[in-house]
Amino acid sequence: MEIITNEKQAKEVLKDFNETALVPTMGNLHDGHLSLLSKAKEVGEIVLASIYINPLQFGVNEDFDNYPRTLDDDLLKLEKTGCDFVFCPSEDILKNIKNYQAPDISKKLCGKSRPTHFDGVVTIVRKLFEVLNPDYAIFGLKDYQQFLIIKKFFNEMNFHTKIIGSPIVRESDGLAMSSRNNLLTSENRKIAPKIYKQLAWIRDNIENQSHSDLILNSIETFKENNIHPEYLSILNPDTLEDAKDDDLSVLIAIAVKLGNVRLIDNILIN
Ligand code: PAF
16 A cells, blocks of 8 residues: 655556545544445545545534544554555645535535535545546445535536445444544443434334424434434435425434534435
8 A cells, every 4th residue: 555645646656547446534444434445446446545634624613633633543454455545645735725615505404503514525525536536436425415515516516536425334233433433421422322223213114104203203212311413304315405204215314412522323215
């Protein structure tokens, strides 16, 4: 595995490769990320990863300073998984960066409490694409709204990179894998699996109850466990507008703050 640290080196090293598949990350890699690398191997011939904790996507009171930094460990994991190149840029990557605005669906769900987050995401992902020019890029469906925004953004810009979503990977108790899980207190780590359990209950009852009843009942159950979702919604997976009770394809999406840690999860029914 070769480590690339700047734009010039990237252009030089990657110029002869075709069918490259990129997994952009902010490091602190877990099995969820490694499943994205497997997907990259499936669709492409050369696997690229990037590790960069992007300050542009953190709000002023968010956890940029506490975000786990585990570069040595991450590089070992990437090497073991068969990654071919890893791009670890310095802060220079932000020099003269052109800022972009995310499509309007960025204002919904997570965008309500994180108004500048998705602009920061599309800005850095675009920069990564410009430097690495991947044929495919793989994003985890745990961050479903991010996936949808990136897909729309690059379609509108006519980029050739194909955006691919990869399924959520869960701990054995159902909690969606996330770098932020490490930041949970042991008390909140015990509560956290109830998030997925309730989403699964909604999925299992969606044909028998109205969406509003499912949501009201779930909010009650959450309250009993001292969980207060920032949002819990049943949505059209393309527009992120509220779904109708008889829609066959829906996204059940949630964001919850446990202590200082914000967790998101979803179930997609097709
Ligand atoms: O999903 C993430 O880890 C980040 O938002 C991404 C896509 C690497 C951009 O910084």
